[in-house]
Amino acid sequence: MNKSIMIVGVGGQGSLLASKLLGKLLLSEGLDVKVSEVHGMSQRGGSVVTYVRCGQKVYSPVIDKGGADCIVSFEKLEAARWIEYLKKDGVIITNTQQIDPMPVITGAAEYPENILDELSSKVKVDALDALSLATEAGSAKAVNIVLMGRLAKYFDISYDKWISAIETTVAERFVELNKKAFELGYNY
C-alpha cells in the first residue's frame, strides 16, 4: 500500500496528534513510514501542514503538487489552500468549520463565500461538520480524531486496528472520548 496523505489546518488544531496516530498505525502494518511536520512559527495560528507517506520504501518526507491521495483538512479554507497538492483522482476530507485568518479579520481580504462548492466542482470532497461531531463526543478538541475516523473509510485497515492505535497514542483518560469521536467520524 503506497499512500501519501496531507493533514492541513490552523496552528493549534491538533494536527500533530493526528499524524502521530496515523504514523503509528501504518508502522504497525509493517510499512515504511515518513511523517513530516513543521514546528515553530506555524504554530501561532498560522497555516500548518503535515505530510504522511507510507509504502514498501519511502524516500521523500514531503508531498508535492499532485502527489496526495488524500488531504485531510481541519478547516475549509485550508482545504482550498492545498488543493493543488491533491492527485487527480484524490479526495479531500474537510471539516466545514470556518476560522477567519488575520487578513480577513482586519478586512484586508475576504473569506471566500462558497469555497466548498467551488472545491466540489473540481475534485472529490467529503465534507463534514467535525466540530459538532467532536462536541457530541465530548470535546471540541477531538476534531482531529473525528477526521481520522472519516479517513479510515478510505483505508484498507480494520476498524479495530485504528482503535488500538488510538489506545496507544492518546492519554488514557481521553481514550473513551476519542474512540467515540472516531466512531462518529467513521459512521458519519
Added chain:
Amino acid sequence: MKELLIGNGAIARGLYEAGCEIVSSYPGTPSTEITELAAKFDDIYCEWAPNEKVAMEVAFGASLRGKRACCAMKHVGLNVAADPLFTLSYTGVTGGLVICVADDPGMHSSQNEQDSRHYAIAAKVPMLEPSDSKEALEFTKKAFELSEEYDTPVIIKMCTRVAHSQSVVELSERVVPEMKPYEKNMQKYIMMPAMAKKRHPFVEERTQKLTALAETSDLNREEWGTGEIGIITSSTSYQYVKEVFGNEASVLKLGMINPLPVERIKNFASKVKKLYIVEELDGIIEAHVKNLGLQVEGKEMFSNIGEFSQSIVAEAFGKEIPAFDSIETAVPMRPPVMCAGCPHRGMYYVLSKNKITVLGDIGCYTLGAQAPLSALDSTLCMGASVSGLHGFNKAGGKETEGKSVCVIGDSTFMHSGVTGLINIAYNGSNSTVIILDNSITGMTGHQQNPTTGYNIKGDPAAKIDLETLCKAVGINRVRVVDPYNLAECEAAVKEELSVDEPSVIISRRPCVLLKSVKLNPPVKVDRDKCKSCKMCMKLGCPAISMHGGKAEIDKTLCVGCGVCEQLCKFDAILEGGAL
C-alpha cells in the same frame, strides 16, 4: 525494536546510546527537540544555557573533564558560538564532543537561510549530514567515536526536513565509555600563540587523515544504478533524488560533508557518463568537485535559494511532474499571529498609537511587525534591538531619543540583550529599553530560561531578577508595568522617553499559553452599544472580528485579557460573566 522518531528525537536517542552525559544548548527551531528529548533520559544531564556560546563552552568543559558532551543549536546559533568553535578545532577534545546544528532551508522559522556547511570548512572540523532519522541516530554514535579517535569536535548538520520528519529507527542499548582521567595538558588546552602555532599543523594533519577516512568510510556510499548518469548528493536532497530516479541513476551519497573525499569522487565520476550534483543552498560539494577538475552540473540546474522537493528535482532533469487541479478564487493568507491574550499586544498597541520608532528583536513579539499593529522598524538578530537602539540614538541624538525604543523578550535579553544594555549605560545613550517579560521562551515552544525560576526539567532554579540586574549594570530608571493595563503602559513610555537618561521598562505578564496562568472568561459584545467604530480591531486580536457590522468575540479563543474593553469608547465590550 523499531520506532518512528523525528530526526531530532533520533539524535537524542543517539546521545543516549552513545553514553553522552552532558548536553547544554540554547533553543532554536528546528533544533530544539534534540535537547528537549535528551532531557527525558534521566541518565543525561541536560540544561538550557543562556546562549549558544555558553552552551558550546559548557560542552567543551565537560569534554575537557573527560565525559561525552553535546550542544545543539539552530544555524544562526552557530554564529553566536563560532568563537569557541574555531579554537575548539585546535584544542580538540578529551571526552567526545558533538555539536548539532540545524539549518532551515526555506526559512520556515528563521531570519536567514545560511548554510552551516561553510562553518565546518572554515573551522576545519568534520561534519556529518544524516538524511533521515535512522542515519541521525547512527551518525550521532559515530560522531562520538570520530571525535575521540581524531581528537576533534564533530558537527552533525541537520535541516528542517530531517530534524522534523519522523522515520523508522532501530533502538539499541546505552553504552557509557569510561570517564577519562583529568590530566593538565597545557600544550593542548592553552591556546596562546606559542601553543596554538603547534596545534594548527595538527589540525591540518587531522584533515588529511579525515580525508583518507572519507575515501573508504561507509558514512559515504555508492549506489550503482542501471542508467548512465551519476548524482552526488546528501541530506534530504538524497531522498528526493531517490524518489525521482529509484535505481535508474548511480548515486554517491555523502554522509560526511567535511572533509570530502577526492579519489572516491574521481572514481565515481569515471564510472558514469554524466555527473550531476544535487544539494540545497550553496554549491559546496560542487565547488569541491569542480576543483578536482571534473565536469559537473549543479547550480546551473538548481537554485541556491529555498528547499527542494521531488518535483523540483524531477523538473530540473526534464522529467514529468504530476498534474493537479486548481481553483480560481484567491485564498487569503493565514500568517502566524500573536495569540489572543498575548501580553505583548497591549504594549505594542501603545507604541503603535504613539507612532514610536521600535527597534525589534526575535521572538513571538516579532509578530507585532504585522498589520494592523505594524509596530516594528527593524529585526536583525537576537540582542540587536538593544545595541541597535544605542547606535540609532548616537546617530539621531535628541531627535530620535525621545521617540524611539527597543523591545526584547526575556529569553532574548538573557541571551545577548544584557551586553547591549551595559553598553547603553557605559557609553551613555539616552535610550529606552522595553523588556517584554512573558516569563518563558515563547517562540520556540516554551523553554525555561534564567528569568523563569525553573530549569529544563521544570525543577525550581535560581531566578535572575531583571530589575536588580538592570540597576546593577548602571540603569537608574527601571520600572515594571502590566501590559494588560494600557493607561499604565502609555504613561510609562511617555515618561521614560521624556527623561534625560537611559531607562528600562519591564512589561511583565506571563504567556497565556502557560499552564500556570489562570484565564478569565471570554468578554462579550453588547451589539446594541457597538457603534462599529472598529477601535477594537486595531489590536489585531485573532478573537475579534466584525460580523454584520458589529464586533464579535470568538469564545473559543478569547481569554478575557480585557485589553479590548479598555479601547471601547462605548462600553460595548463587557467582562465575561456580565450581560
